[in-house]
Amino acid sequence: MNRLVKYITRDGGLSAILRYVVLLILIIIASIMAPGFLSMQNILNLLRSFSFLGFISLGMTFVILSGGIDLSVAAIFAFSGVLLGLFQHWGIYLGHVDKLSLLAPTPILFLIVLAVGSALGLINGLLITKLRITDFAATLGSMIFIRGFAFAISGGRTIFNLDEIALFMGRGMIGPVPFVAILFLVSVIVCAIVLRYTVFGKRLYAAGENPVVAKLSGINPQKYKIIVYTISGFFAALAGICMAGRLNVGEPRVAEGWELDAIAAVVIGGTSFAGGRGGVIKTVLGVIIIGLIRNLLSLMGILPDPQEMIMGLVLLFAVVFGSLGTRKGSLAHT
Amino acid sequence: MIENKIILEARGISKSFPGVKALDNVDLLIRAGEVHCLAGENGAGKSTLIEILGGTHQMDSGELLLNNRKINLQNPKNAQELGIAVLHQELPMLRDLTVAENLFLGRQPRSRLGLVDYRKMYKDAKKWLDIINADIDPRTILGRLSVSKQQLVSIAKAISLQAQIMILDEPSAVLTAAELTRLFEIIASFKTDGRGIVYISHRLEEIFEIGDRVTVLRNGKLVGSEPIKNLNRDMLVQMLVGHEVSESYIENKSVDLTRKPVIEIYGLNQGHLVRNVNFMVSAGEIFGIYGLVGSGRTELARAIMGADKIDSGHIILDEKKVRIKSPAEAIRNGICLVPEDRKSQGVLLEKSISENISLPSLKSLRGKVLVNYRKILKYSNEYMNKLKIAAPDSGQTVKFLSGGNQQKVVLAKWIGMNLKVFIFDEPTRGIDVGAKEEIRNLIRGLASEKKAIILISSEIPEILSIADRVGVMHEGRMVAILTRSEATKEKLVAYSMGSITV
Amino acid sequence: MKSKALSLLSDYGLFIILIALIALSSLLSPLFFTAANLKNFISQASYNGILAVGMTFVILIGGIDLSVGSIVGFASILYGTLMHGNFFTFMPNEIFIYKGAPVLTPVLPLPLDIIFVLLVGALLGFITGSISRRFRIHSFIVSLCMMIFIRGLAVSYTNGQPLFGVPDPVSYLAYGELFGIPMPALIWLSICIAAILLLKYTRFGRRIYAVGGDEVAARLSGIQPSLYQVFPLIVSGVLAAVVGVIMSGRMGCGDPKIGEGWQTDAIAAVVIGGASLSGGRGGIGGTVIGVLIMGLINNVMNLLEIDAYPQQMAKGIIILAALAIQGIFASRNSND
Known part of the structure; x- marks a missing residue:
């Protein structure tokens, strides 16, 4: 009995059992409550709806592995959608509201938006490494700024109607499978390979666990910090583009508070706040758990506000359980 | 009695x-x-x-x-x-508070209203500092004092507790001779109390x-x-x-000092603790650096590694001037450092032996793009066996290893990389006697493979037994460089304490 | 000597910036130096000021309390609920929608209801603090969870509707004046004085600095850190509840949505005031100046009729700039 407790609470042991048990319980409850839950159609739909949070959680995984935290992802998410909307309604400044007028071919617009998102992430990285601002404080500041920027460039308006290619990002299907889910799965595989099988990935784990050791081993931890924030910005922008396509709007209010869901997904998945331990496959598990909980709460007919309250508790439990395995806990941010 | x-x-x-x-x-x-x-x-x-x-x-x-x-x-x-009062070895002090606050932490004198009486606090602090002959203003922010003065404050604090025990x-590890003499006088007065x-x-x-x-x-x-x-x-x-040991064992090794130097350091300056340092080390030579804690030895090592930005001076490797701005560049140029604090600077405690050993050489252990785990395993097993790291296998997490084995893991990171210069900062600190000798033998082995070795140590017997020449540091300067025949314990101590007259 | 000059500059630099901003404000808008605007400015700043005092305590121990904004909303709706004793039984429509002066049926007599709300604020802070301390999770993360939870609780309680009606004494807390000074400012001032006394002139306060500066050092000096790591979050919770009550008076209703995002302004003020996010350094004096600087910027942008969104952007930039300056100073000091 004692050994079992020890096994469950030791590093990683918690993730091995508890997380899957939670997932299984959630699936059982859901399939009892909603009979069609395990149908192929519903699973594919869920996959799509998890993908948006999934993208930013992937980026967040890189950041948390490096020992940081990125509060600006949801703001970059919203900003990217608005930017795409504006680029597709370039005439908005001439008064042609709601009429498509592309600044450039849509794929190029995607590239621009992704570049802007990455650049915003890069700026976060520079603020943290060059100006020595704490991760959380720097991204809190840029979160406020970027969200304000998104409102400012759109004048607080929702920009309706995007073109077909943009819609495909969020709504398109390849056979029976939603395009965004495929995009997400490909991203997961690429990220998993990068983290596990490239020099970059292995060095990132080292830099995240102990930057001093990493530095003396010839790794520049600051460079890695800058790169992970850039990756996080990139995925936030990608999520923003897909969500804009899904909703067919550029909307500055979208994804408010999602940074917290992403952090929750990463931590529930089993990536340590202290840095250097975890991975994207774990995060996918966390995303599914978070997504299922939200899905279940909706199935039960619980309104958005009480849902938030329950998510707050879930997040709290996740963080507390996540800290049980690690001896030091996660005071790494001070 | x-x-x-x-x-x-x-x-x-x-x-x-x-x-x-x-x-x-x-x-x-x-x-x-x-x-x-x-x-x-x-x-x-x-x-x-x-x-x-x-x-x-x-x-x-x-x-x-x-x-x-x-x-x-x-x-x-x-x-x-x-x-019961404890004077701890490290300085558990608050850098942002004043000296007086540090002395009276948690027990500041209070006025009749129950509020902290700052005037009395400064006066009392001055009293205790005077007792140990420390010329320190109690109003100074502690972090602005030098390390040795901070140590004096912590001694004053221990004394001011007026504890029974x-x-x-x-x-003595961080005190100068004069400060130590004063401490012994104080201890004597406590005995009579x-x-x-x-x-x-x-x-x-x-x-x-x-x-x-x-x-x-x-x-x-x-x-x-x-x-x-x-x-x-x-x-x-x-x-x-x-068991009976012969404390110092001196091996007779002849080093050809006319051989070309591998690394030459000229006029190196970095911060307060590395001032105009010059020396050179040739292939197969072990160059010892002795000095008290705080004399700038670790800072010198970090400056050579590019871990801290140097203010001036240059480094010549194999007769070519190199600019080293980061440890990565130092490693590329063939220099590595086995740092002083193994646990926080040498190894990744949560990672396995093989992850640690392969960390600096990952680039050579990959296929076209991706890291090859079989190569990593082979590589790390090779050096694990070579250095006789005692662990069931190379998948063992490093935090469960003994100090000596952790130190070998740090060394194993570098041995396979074909480097030219090895800097060891207190390589045998905190490990048991048997492992100490093993590490020293590994260092000798590296020297016999024609590596240039810089060995920083506080243990005079260690330096005297394995170094070919010894540089002595005092307040950031290299005040003397002695050959093995010149070096004696007395000379090292005298130079390191700044008394040049030997 | 050089570091002394530098620290003087960093001490008084803040004050100089404040004076410069005041001068600039009066140049930019002729309305600035009117009695009405100054009163408005100071009472607006007071709310953030009170929160920032609590945040100073938390930041001194190296923590962050993101839940204060939510506690403001929760305290406000809780106070509103206490004004409607029959709320639990039949939830009449008229207390949700304002139709003239509502009939108040207070649960508790006047000072007691406020005290009750403050105790709840303390409890919430205590929960955040003890979870953070017990499980060694940074308070920023715990308070983030609490922020979502408390806001969700407050909003779901009344479906997001405000509860109208507060008694006159509470309105007086928001709108009253004493010697021509608005009440919120007086409350802020007295809280500041109490906080300075506590932090600077009691052993308790000095221990907070010690624990924040270096927990191990504090422990070895015979200080038990737990109390000093939880207490600041309790202070922060109570002060957020104070703001919640005064805000209810100001709006004439208990509003669960009030205070959203206010935590960032409070953090910004403390950081601008020179406190270190890693703990152990900072003080109420600096925070007050930080609050005034933040308030001035808001006030002037309002006077100049700048939109809310660019205001938000400006705020983000100001916070980042303050942090950057701090980072640069810190790195320079460490190089000395």
């Missing part, structure tokens, strides 16, 4: 940490007016014992009697209230100089407790080590 009154009695103290029995049924008697030295190698259990006496750790079994009454120490606060954990003093030191001379009684621990067990006057140096060493 009538034995003095017993103040504190520790009976049958045992304490285990995961995987280690740190203390096993240890007794200790502290008498009034007596300096009780505690000796033992690193890992013998000295620090655990004083941490229990200071309330930082709780014992698993055993009992503590203070003036014949059983006491229960839950935390440092209990200990302080009962009159004072535990001093290696205070009838206080009990526990003094921990690695320096045998000190034990014989001020100790009345010595208790020796080995591997967590009590070896013996004897009055100093019944012992001589050899007997004490034997108690410490457990």
Whole structure:
């Protein structure tokens, strides 16, 4: 009995059992409550709806592995959608509201938006490494700024109607499978390979666990910090583009508070706040758990506000359980 | 002679940490007016014992009697209230607060209203600083003082507690000779006051100089407790080590000093602690660097590695001038550092042996794009076996290894990389005697493979036994470079303390 | 000597910036130096000021309390609920929608209801603090969870509707004046004085600095850190509840949505005031100046009729700039 407790609470042991048990319980409850839950159609739909949070959680995984935290992802998410909307309604400044007028071919617009998102992430990285601002404080500041920027460039308006290619990002299907889910799965595989099988990935784990050791081993931890924030910005922008396509709007209010869901997904998945331990496959598990909980709460007919309250508790439990395995806990941010 | 009154009695103290029995049924008697030295190698259990006496750790079994009454120490606060004060080896001080606040942390003098009386606090602080002859303004922010002055503040603090029992954990490690003499005078005055003093030191001379009684621990067990006057140096060493050892063993190796240097350092300046340092090391040579803690040895190593930005000076490798701005560039140029603090700077504690060993050489261990785990395993197993790292396999997490094996892991990171210059910063600190000798042999082995070695050490016997030449540092300058035949213990000490007249 | 000059500059630099901003404000808008605007400015700043005092305590121990904004909303709706004793039984429509002066049926007599709300604030802070301390999770993360939870609780309680009606004494807390000074400012001032006394002139306060500066050092000096790591979050919770009550008076209703995002302004003020996010350094004096600087910027942008969104952007930039300056100073000091 004692050994079992020890096994469950030791590093990683918690993730091995508890997380899957939670997932299984959630699936059982859901399939009892909603009979069609395990149908192929519903699973594919869920996959799509998890993908948006999934993208930013992937980026967040890189950041948390490096020992940081990125509060600006949801703001970059919203900003990217608005930017795409504006680029597709370039005439908005001439008064042609709601009429498509592309600044450039849509794929190029995607590239621009992704570049802007990455650049915003890069700026976060520079603020943290060059100006020595704490991760959380720097991204809190840029979160406020970027969200304000998104409102400012759109004048607080929702920009309706995007073109077909943009819609495909969020709504398109390849056979029976939603395009965004495929995009997400490909991203997961690429990220998993990068983290596990490239020099970059292995060095990132080292830099995240102990930057001093990493530095003396010839790794520049600051460079890695800058790169992970850039990756996080990139995925936030990608999520923003897909969500804009899904909703067919550029909307500055979208994804408010999602940074917290992403952090929750990463931590529930089993990536340590202290840095250097975890991975994207774990995060996918966390995303599914978070997504299922939200899905279940909706199935039960619980309104958005009480849902938030329950998510707050879930997040709290996740963080507390996540800290049980690690001896030091996660005071790494001070 | 009538034995003095017993103040504190520790009976049958045992304490285990995961995987280690740190203390096993240890007794200790502290008498009034007596300096009780505690000796033992690193890992013998000295620090655990004083941490229990200071309330930082709780014992698993055993009992503590203070003036014949059983006491229960839950935390440092209990200990302080009962009159047990500990002067810790590291400086647990608050850099953002003033000197006076640090002295009276948590027990600031109060006025009748119950508010902190700053004027009285500064006055009292000045009083205690004067007692130890420290010329420090109590209003200064502690972080703005030099390290040695900070150490004086912590001594003043320990004294100001006016405790019944004072535990001093290696205070001599960071003090200058004059400061140490003053400390011994203070300790003598405490003896006459009838206080009990526990003094921990690695320096045998000190034990014989001020100790009345010595208790020796080995591997967590009590070896013996004897009055100093019944012992001589050899007997004490034997108690410490457990078997007869020949302390210094000097190998006769001829080094051709006319050979071309591998690394040359000219006019290196970095911050306050590296000032105009010049030296060179040739292939196969072990260049020792001796100096007191805070003399700039570690800073010199970090400057050469590019870990801290140098202010001026240049480094020449194989007759080519190189600019090193980061450790990565240093490694590319063939220089590596085995750092002073293994746990926080040398190894990734949470990662496996093979992850650690392969970390700097990942680029050479990949296929076209992706990392090849089979190569990593082969590579790390090779060096694990070569250095005889004791672990079931290379998948073992490094935090479960002993200090000596962790140090070998750090070394294994570099040995396979075909580097030219190895810098060792206190490579044998905190590891047991057997492993120390192993590490020294590995260093000698590297030298025989024509590597240039820079060995920083505080242990004079170590330096004298393996270095071909010794540079001595004092306040950031390299004040002397001595060949093996010139170097003696007395000279090293004299130079390191800044007294040039030998 | 050089570092002394530098620290003088960093001490008084803040004050100089404040004076410069005041001068600039009066140049930019002729309305600035009118009695009405100054009163408005100071009472607006007071709310953030009170929160920032609590945040100073938390930041001094190296923590962050993101839940204060939510506690403001929760305290406000809780106070509103206490004004409608029959709320639990039948939830009449008229207390949700304002139709003239509502009939108040207070649960508790006047000072007691406020005290009750403050105790709840303390409890919430205590929960955040003890979870953070017990499980060694940074308070920023715990308070983030609490922020979502408390806001969700407050909003779901009344479906997001405000509860109208507060008694006159509470309105007086928001709108009253004493010697021509608005009440919120007086409350802020007295809280500041109490906080300075506590932090600077009691052993308790000095121990907070010690624990924040270096927990190990504090422990070895015989200080038990737990109390000093939880207490600041309790202070922060209570002060957020104070703001919640005064805000209810100001709006004439208990509003669960009030206070959203206010935590960032409070953090910004403390950081601008020179406190270190890693703990152990900072003080109420600096925070007050930080609050005034933040308030001035808001006030002037309002006077100049700048939109809310660019205001938000400006705020983000100001916070980042303050942090950057601090980072640069810190790195320079460490190089000395």
